[in-house]
Each structure stands twice: as structure tokens, then as C-alpha cells.
Amino acid sequence: MINRSGFPIVAAIAAAIAVALLIFLFTVPGNYLRDMTAKLRVMTHEAEQAAVLGDMATAAERLDAITREYNSRRDKIKMFFHHDDLDEMEKTLITCRDLVAMGQSDNLICEIDTILGILDHMDAVETITIAELF
Numbered sequence: 001m002i003n004r005s006g007f008p009i010v011a012a013i014a015a016a017i018a019v020a021l022l023i024f025l026f027t028v029p030g031n032y033l034r035d036m037t038a039k040l041r042v043m044t045h046e047a048e049q050a051a052v053l054g055d056m057a058t059a060a061e062r063l064d065a066i067t068r069e070y071n072s073r074r075d076k077i078k079m080f081f082h083h084d085d086l087d088e089m090e091k092t093l094i095t096c097r098d099l100v101a102m103g104q105s106d107n108l109i110c111e112i113d114t115i116l117g118i119l120d121h122m123d124a125v126e127t128i129t130i131a132e133l134f
Contacts (some may be wrong), residue, residue: 048112060100
């Protein structure tokens, strides 16, 4: 009679849990980050359009919405991005609000472009390619 232990079953369960965890790590955070940057990008383009048209009230409203959305997700995204990137985004949003208060739409457009650049950088950081794995 062969004495079989429960270790093969435990090993199979551990392997299944590891595979499920890897699938989770490669899908859920990326989807969350892509959703965040997509929302911020849409609002940023709306703020840019308002600044181009000289509608500072709408630009201020959109920038406030961007700030609220960003701040609501900051605690979760700080696990994925370097603090310098997050600080740069906050600094740029503060600069944008100051430019709106001063009515400087030309400089505001440049700062909004900086926000778009930061979002592009965040998109590039959150993308995992096969080459990065090996």
C-alpha cells in the first residue's frame, strides 16, 4: 500500500493562489491607473480648451475637478509612482490655479501641457511590457 500525503494537494493549491495573485497584480492596478489617467486627461483637455477660448471660469472649474479627482486617488497611486512625480503634479495644479486667478491664459496653457506630459509619463510607467519582465 502506498502512503500518500496531502503535500501534492497543498502544493497545487499554493500554485493556484500564486497564479491568481500574479493575474491580479498584472491586471487590476494597471486598469485602475489607466482609468485614472484617462479621466484626468479628458478633464485636462477640457481645461485646455477653456483656456484657449479665454474662459477662465470654466478652466478653473475643470482644474478644481482635476484636483479633486487626483487627490481622491493619490493615496492609492503613491504605491506605483515615485513621490517626485506626484509632487510635480500637485505643484503644477497649484501653479495652474494661481495662473487662473491672475487671468494668464497663455501661461495656463503651458502648465496644462505640463499636466498632460505628467499623465503621459504615468501611462508609460504603468505599462508593463514583456521586455521589462526578462
